[in-house]
Amino acid sequence: xxxxxLLLSALVLLAGLAVGAASAHNAPKPTDQFAYNETAVLNxxxxxYEGYTESTTTNGSLTVTAVLPNGTESALYYNWNSYxxxxxxxxxxxxxxxxxxxxxxxxYVSGTDNQTGYTNPYVWxxxxxxxxxxxxxxILNTGMxxxxxxxxxxxxxxxxxxxxxxxxEGNGSFGWSDGVNEFTATYNWKAYYDPATGYIVGxxxxxxxxxxxxxxxxxxxxxxxxxxxxxxxxxxAPSSSxxxxxxxxxxxxxxxxxxxxxxxxxxxxVAISRSRRRHxxxxxxxxxxxxxTSPPMGxxxxxxxxxxxxxPAVQQIIxxxxxxxxxxxxxxxxxxxxxxxxxxxxxxx
Numbered sequence: 001x002x003x004x005x006l007l008l009s010a011l012v013l014l015a016g017l018a019v020g021a022a023s024a025h026n027a028p029k030p031t032d033q034f035a036y037n038e039t040a041v042l043n044x045x046x047x048x049y050e051g052y053t054e055s056t057t058t059n060g061s062l063t064v065t066a067v068l069p070n071g072t073e074s075a076l077y078y079n080w081n082s083y084x085x086x087x088x089x090x091x092x093x094x095x096x097x098x099x100x101x102x103x104x105x106x107x108y109v110s111g112t113d114n115q116t117g118y119t120n121p122y123v124w125x126x127x128x129x130x131x132x133x134x135x136x137x138x139i140l141n142t143g144m145x146x147x148x149x150x151x152x153x154x155x156x157x158x159x160x161x162x163x164x165x166x167x168x169e170g171n172g173s174f175g176w177s178d179g180v181n182e183f184t185a186t187y188n189w190k191a192y193y194d195p196a197t198g199y200i201v202g203x204x205x206x207x208x209x210x211x212x213x214x215x216x217x218x219x220x221x222x223x224x225x226x227x228x229x230x231x232x233x234x235x236x237a238p239s240s241s242x243x244x245x246x247x248x249x250x251x252x253x254x255x256x257x258x259x260x261x262x263x264x265x266x267x268x269x270v271a272i273s274r275s276r277r278r279h280x281x282x283x284x285x286x287x288x289x290x291x292x293t294s295p296p297m298g299x300x301x302x303x304x305x306x307x308x309x310x311x312p313a314v315q316q317i318i319x320x321x322x323x324x325x326x327x328x329x330x331x332x333x334x335x336x337x338x339x340x341x342x343x344x345x346x347x348x349x
Contacts, residue, residue, distance in 0.1 A: 025128040026198045028073050028103050032064040034125075034199055035227040037156055040219065047215030048181075054085035062113060062125060071104040077113035101126070106137070115140065124191075129166065129198035137168075142189055144170035152235040153192045153201055156224030162235035165192040165201050181211040185219075196233050201225050 038058040045052045060079030067073055078096035083089075099111035106122045108115070115121055122138040131137060135146045146168050153165035173186040187207040194201050202224035210216035324333040329346040340347050 025130040026196065027071075028064045028067060028126065030064055030067055031229060032197075032199070033061060033227075033229040034225045035059075035061040036200075036223055036225045038221065038223040040221040042217055042219050045217040047211075047213060049215055049217045052086055052217075054083070056081055056083045058082075065098070067103075071102055072100050072109055073103055074098065074100050075113070079114075124203075125200040127166070127168070127193050127198050129193065129195055131166075139168075139170070139189075139191060142170045142172050144168045144189070144191065149195060151192070152238060154237075155232075156202065156226055162237050163201060164195055164233035164235040166195050167192055181213060181215060183209045183211045183216075185209045194228075194232050197230055199225075199228070199230075201232065 036059075038060065040056045040058075041053070042055070043053045058079050058081050060077065062075060062077045065074045065076050076096070076098050078094070080092065080094050082092040095114050097111065097114075099113055100109040101107065101123050102109050103126070106126065106128070108121055108123060112118075112121065113125075115124075118141050121140045124139040127137055127139070131146050131149075133146050133149055137144055137146075146166060148167045151165050151167040152162045153167075155161045155163060168191045170189045170191075171187065172189075173184065176183050176185060185207050187205060189203065189205045191203040192201045193199065200223070203222070205221040207219040207221075208216070209219060325336050326332070327334055327341040327344060327346060330341060330344040332341060332344070334341050
């Protein structure tokens with residue numbers, strides 16, 4: 001009886017250890033690092049946003065600098081951002097600094113890698129890689145579901161290398177205001193993680209914004225890693241199957257014809273849209289605010305001058321008329337003010 005109890009206890013202990021090993025996730029290590037490219041684009045505007053576009057590109061990196069016994073990890077991020085919009089605005093700026101996060105709760109502990117507007121957010125770049133399909137977790141404030149633990153993902157490299165990834169997906173909505181209109185945003189977020197380490201390998205975030213007046217736009221944020229200090233899990237490129245039936249040349253001609261038709265339709269639609277478009281109003285910017293300033297004033301208007309250029313001022317001449325009378329001796333006309341006739345010398349009186 002004692003032997004059976006000991007045997008059962010040993011089996012229970014081994015089962016517990018097996019479960020614990022299966023549920024344990026990868027822990028970050030000092031010097032873990034990845035670099036990434038990110039592009040955020042606002043387009044497809046309607047209403048006030050018709051014709052308006054903007055984009056921000058980011059080249060970033062994140063490095064784990066220390067691992068503490070309590071599961072808190074110290075990290076450092078750096079990125080270079082470049083912004084531009086369709087009104088001609090463009091500028092660039094760096095961002096970076098230290099922060100800490102928990103490898104047990106997956107929350108940011110102190111500071112973030114420049115994540116703003118969230119309440120007690122979870123990290124976006126690291127997940128529990130021991131989760132199974134159907135399990136749920138959070139990145140930032142979005143609930144995600146593990147769709148698959150093994151998909152082939154194309155890295156953002158010139159060679160287009162494929163790696164294995166955990167595919168996760170989440171949806172959500174929120175409200176916000178641009179200072180004038182109240183918007184509702186709905187989004188879908190597809191994120192991919194390395195199954196061996198739990199670090200991000202890429203994501204696609206697609207958002208649709210609209211207000212009751214019909215104004216709106218789409219916002220798409222795409223990220224992919226370009227370098228890692230750790231080995232990713234190799235994947236395979238999807239196989240391309242050749243279709244049966246029909247000539248390859250026939251299919252090529254059909255595709256070319258379809259492309260030509262689509263291009264013609266798009267050109268006509270753009271021409272019609274531009275013919276009735278209002279001047280685009282830049283209601284969005286990288287910081288969410290647009291500052292309008294008065295245009296610079298031109299030179300002062302000169303005073304009115306009726307004198308032709310280069311000509312001296314006209315002098316005023318007054319002509320005084322004098323009444324004349326005939327001299328009573330010689331008959332010559334003399335001034336009435338003269339005392340003597342200048343011709344015969346006779347006095348007027």
